[in-house]
Amino acid sequence: MTKVAFIGAGNMNSAVILGLINSGFAPTNIMVTNPSPEKREKLAAQHGILQSADNLEAAKFADVIVLGVKPHLITQVSREIAEAIDVSEKCFISVAAGTTMAQIQQALGHQGSVIRVMPNTPSQLGLGVSGMFASENTTDEQKHIASEIMQAVGIIKWLDNEADIDSIIAVSGSGPAYFFLFMEAMEAKAKTLGFSEQEARALVQQTALGAAQMVVENDISIAQLRENVTSKGGTTQAALNTFRDGALESLVGDAMDSAIARAKEMAKG
Numbered sequence: 001m002t003k004v005a006f007i008g009a010g011n012m013n014s015a016v017i018l019g020l021i022n023s024g025f026a027p028t029n030i031m032v033t034n035p036s037p038e039k040r041e042k043l044a045a046q047h048g049i050l051q052s053a054d055n056l057e058a059a060k061f062a063d064v065i066v067l068g069v070k071p072h073l074i075t076q077v078s079r080e081i082a083e084a085i086d087v088s089e090k091c092f093i094s095v096a097a098g099t100t101m102a103q104i105q106q107a108l109g110h111q112g113s114v115i116r117v118m119p120n121t122p123s124q125l126g127l128g129v130s131g132m133f134a135s136e137n138t139t140d141e142q143k144h145i146a147s148e149i150m151q152a153v154g155i156i157k158w159l160d161n162e163a164d165i166d167s168i169i170a171v172s173g174s175g176p177a178y179f180f181l182f183m184e185a186m187e188a189k190a191k192t193l194g195f196s197e198q199e200a201r202a203l204v205q206q207t208a209l210g211a212a213q214m215v216v217e218n219d220i221s222i223a224q225l226r227e228n229v230t231s232k233g234g235t236t237q238a239a240l241n242t243f244r245d246g247a248l249e250s251l252v253g254d255a256m257d258s259a260i261a262r263a264k265e266m267a268k269g
Contacts, residue, residue, distance in 0.1 A: 001029050002029065004029065004031075005064070007033050007055055007068060010068055010069075016123070017032065018047070019153040028049075031052060032044070033057075037053065056081060056085060063145075064145055066093045067092060070096070099267070100267045113135050115146050117130050117132050118132075118172075120173050123153035128150075129157070132146065133159045134146070166264060171256065178255065183208055186207075
């Protein structure tokens with residue numbers, strides 16, 4: 001069975017490990033590394049997986065190596081592994097924004113295969129979205145394994161071009177924060193209307209959850225769902241008119257363009 005090493009024990013790697021365990025992946029085929037012992041030992045105790053402080057030990061152990069460190073450390077860690085062991089048959093999965101395929105391949109000495117993945121934070125609940133792009137030398141089997149790994153925490157979308165990673169960032173990678181900001185504004189207004197902090201939180205989160213679930217459970221367009229709850233001349237239409245007067249749609253588009261532009265700047269840096 002495939003062996004997977006997770007370099008880094010942060011939130012995203014921890015979420016993927018949990019998803020794999022819940023999907024039936026053998027704990028003894030998973031190893032996690034982290035400089036400080038607390039996180040990796042906690043994961044090992046929770047899930048029965050292997051743990052180490054040594055990235056090279058994990059890389060030797062694994063067929064697939066998930067790079068879950070900070071973006072500015074991705075190439076350094078890749079280089080250290082490639083200089084120490086033969087990685088020609090290994091598959092590296094990077095979950096970091098701003099580090100390109102070419103940068104990772106160069107750090108690996110153009111050995112092994114590389115898959116860039118852009119997940120989002122709801123992956124921690126198994127409700128994530130992951131955009132995926134593979135290097136040309138990635139085998140079908142490696143792509144299949146990578147799909148299984150990321151499907152353990154949500155849905156996946158294989159991309160034809162690496163540039164589409166930036167688009168995934170704008171839509172789903174950064175997307176949860178857009179909704180959080182909107183919910184934050186609604187919560188703040190609810191409190192000024194006299195609701196307690198707890199009441200405002202409950203009202204806003206349940207409204208958001210219900211709206212999202214209606215999208216999930218209906219095949220009709222999101223636009224039609226909006227129209228269905230917008231009576232002509234009613235309260236909802238009055239609110240939506242205010243949003244449109246403030247150019248909400250174009251503001252959202254501009255914000256997503258800003259996310260794409262920043263992703264490109266990070267890659268250049």
